[in-house]
Every structure is written in C-alpha cells, then in structure tokens.
Amino acid sequence: MQLSKFTDYSFRALIYLAENENKLCTIDEIAKDLNISEHHLKKIINKLAKTEYIISIKGRNGGLKLGTSPSLINLGSILKITEDNLNLVECFGENNNCSFCKGNICKLSPIISSSLDKFFQEFSKYTLADII
Numbered sequence: 001m002q003l004s005k006f007t008d009y010s011f012r013a014l015i016y017l018a019e020n021e022n023k024l025c026t027i028d029e030i031a032k033d034l035n036i037s038e039h040h041l042k043k044i045i046n047k048l049a050k051t052e053y054i055i056s057i058k059g060r061n062g063g064l065k066l067g068t069s070p071s072l073i074n075l076g077s078i079l080k081i082t083e084d085n086l087n088l089v090e091c092f093g094e095n096n097n098c099s100f101c102k103g104n105i106c107k108l109s110p111i112i113s114s115s116l117d118k119f120f121q122e123f124s125k126y127t128l129a130d131i132i
Contacts, residue, residue: 010048014128
C-alpha cells in the first residue's frame, strides 16, 4: 500500500502548523518551507479546513492555524479524511470485479481487508503530538 501525496502532504502541513502554533501561517509559507506545490497545498488546506483540525482566517492579516490540540488530532482520522481510494484490489471497487471468485467466495479479499483494518488501527494509535 502506498499513501497518496495528498495524505503525505496533509500530515506534513499539520506538523508544520503544530510546530508553528504561536503564529498564523500562510499557504505560501508552508508550500515554500515544505517544498510542496502551492496549488496542491490549497486543495489540502481546503479539505482540512472543513474539519476542526485547521482554522483558516480570511483577510489581509489572516492565515492558518491548528483548530485543536495536536494531542487530539488522531492520525487514523486524518488518514480516513485524506485517502479517497483505499480499494487495494479491483474486487474492493464499486463493481466488485474479480475473475477469480468462484461462487462469490473469495479467500483473498478477507485477508486484504483485515490487513487494511490493522493498518488503520496502527495509525489510530498515534496523534499529531506523537510525531512532532
């Protein structure tokens, strides 16, 4: 499994905001410091600003800051927000396409599903505070 750049950059942006909690940060500043496309970062901030995790203050003196304590930002929750497609194999998709499933009994998909659950469980053990 590979995390998307969207998720990777989301974690990095949250770390940046946590490490700079005493000031308002701008998208331009974060993008430059993290060497991330400003356009891509805007999409990330827009998505996270719809949650309680980031506060976006508009205007000339505006900027970004964490909306909650780093100890309350669960990494598993961030992962669920930022990963749009966790269909690791074709049969997890909308069409459930699997040419190997005979009679709708697939012995591989439960293993993959269980592994994905454990992946989320592992991420959910940690908060943003644990990685800053």
